Amino acid sequence: MVLEDYSNLSMVLRFLGGALNWPFVPATVNIGTDLQFRSAFHPDEYASPRKIPPVIDPFSGQEYGALSPLRPELAVIHVTLADPQGNAIMLGSEWSRFELSRAAHRVILIADHLVATDCMRQFPNLVRIPGLLVEAVVYWPFSAWPQASPGIHDVDEPHMRLMNEALGTPEGYAGYRRDFIDAYQTLDEYLALIGPDTIKVLSATATGFLLDPYRRWLLSRADIDELLAESEAS
C-alpha cells in the first residue's frame, strides 16, 4: 500500500473531476509545494512531474497544476438519516461526501438512523445523496464512534485519547485492533463494547435539537428488524 499526500481541497476536487468524468482538474492549490513535488508512487523523482503535472491555461498561458480525477470502485459513506431506499440526509458539515457519492462506481451508506421515506418527501432539498445512487444501506448506530455524529452523539474524548495513544506503536495498534475492531460480530455486541453508560452520556449531546425535525419518522429497532428479515428473504 502506498500513502500519497494531498490537501483537503485537492481531494474534493479530485472527486469532483471523477464525478464529472473530466480528464483533470486545474488546481491553484498544492502547486509549488512538496504535495506536488514528492510522490510516494515515484519516490526517486524530484520534482515529480507525474503526481500533479503542470498544465498551461490555454487562455492566459499561466501554468497551473493538473489534479488527477478519482473514481473509487466503492465508497462507504456515513450519513445521519437514510430511508430503506438509500435516500440520505447528513447533519453537520458534508466535507466531501456529496462529491464522493457522485465519483464512486458503487455507494454503500452507513446510517445512524433509518427513517420512513415520507421524511425525505418532507425535506427533499436536504437529501444530498439520493437513493438512485445507492446500492445498500447499513443500519449501524454509533458508527462514527469514537468521533461525533452531529445531532446524535458527542465525541468520546477518553476513548479518542486511548485510541491516539494506542495507534502510536505497532503493539498498541495490534491491541487496539483486537479489543475494538475484531472484538464484535453483531450490532448488539458493538453497542455493548461501547457500553450502555457511555452511550447514554454521549447521546446527551447539546446538538440533539438538530434531530428534532426528523424524530417523527425514525424507525424503531422492531421496524428495522422486520425490514432486515424481509430483505434477507428476498
Place this chain on the structure above:
Amino acid sequence: MSLNYTRQEMMAIAAGREIRDGELAIFGVGLSLLAGFFAQAHHAPHVRAMTEGGIYGATPVSGLPWGVECNRLCTNAVSFTGGLDALGFLVASGRCDVGLIGAAQVDRFGNVNTTGIWGESLDETYRAPKTRLTGSGGANDIASGCQRVVIMLAHEKKRFAKRVDYLTSPGYLSGGDARARYPFRGGGPVAIVTTLGILRPDPATKEFQLDDYFAFSSPAEIRAQTGWDLQFAPTLHIAPEPTEDELAALRRVDVTGALRRN
C-alpha cells in the same frame, strides 16, 4: 507584568489581534480556532467565521473542538456545507480575507511543514519520516488562497528551521518573488506569531524578521530559539501585554483551559 497569563495565551491574543472586524476568516484546527474566536469575542464581533469543513456562523461551545467539524462547533451554526464550498468557493477563489493556521515546523520564508519530521532535509529520494504528522488537512489550501495568513506555533529552535523538512503549505517558497510566479489567489503569510514574539516578512526578500517580542521574552532569547540567522526589523518593539478585557474574552472562549498550560 500586572496580569497573570501564559505564553500560549499571549500567542493566541497576538494572533487574534491580526484579525479585523467584518473580515471573512477561516480558522484551522487546534489553538488557531481559539485565537480566531477570541478575536470575535473581543474586537471583531462581525468577523464572518467559517471552518474548512463548511461550518458557518458558529462559535465553539464548551471548549476547544477536537476538529473543525466537532460537535462543539455544531450547536449554533447557521449553515453546514462542505469542503468544496469553504476551501474552494470561499478560500481558493481568493475571497477569504484572513486565515489562521498552526504549524509543526516553519522556515525563514514562512513555509510550513505539517506532514512529517525527517530530522534532516529530504534529498532526491522520498522516504518515510521518523515522525508522521497530521498532513496538510486544509492548511495548504488556506495558505494558497487567503489574502493574508497568520501562522501560530511554539517558538522552539527545532521548529524554526532554515528549510522545512517537507514543504506542506506555501509561504514565500524560496523567497523574493518566488511565490508571485505561481497563480495562488492569496498573498501569503503576514505574520508568524509564536510563544515568544511576532515575525514579519521583509518586503523585498520575504525573509521573516523579528518585529515584536513579548514582555517576558527578549530579542536575544528569540534569536537563540530560531534555526536561521534571525534579523531584527527596523520597527522592532515590545508587543502590548494582554489587557484585562482581552484576557477575559480569551478565557470565555478557552473554557477548558487549553491555553492555560504554560
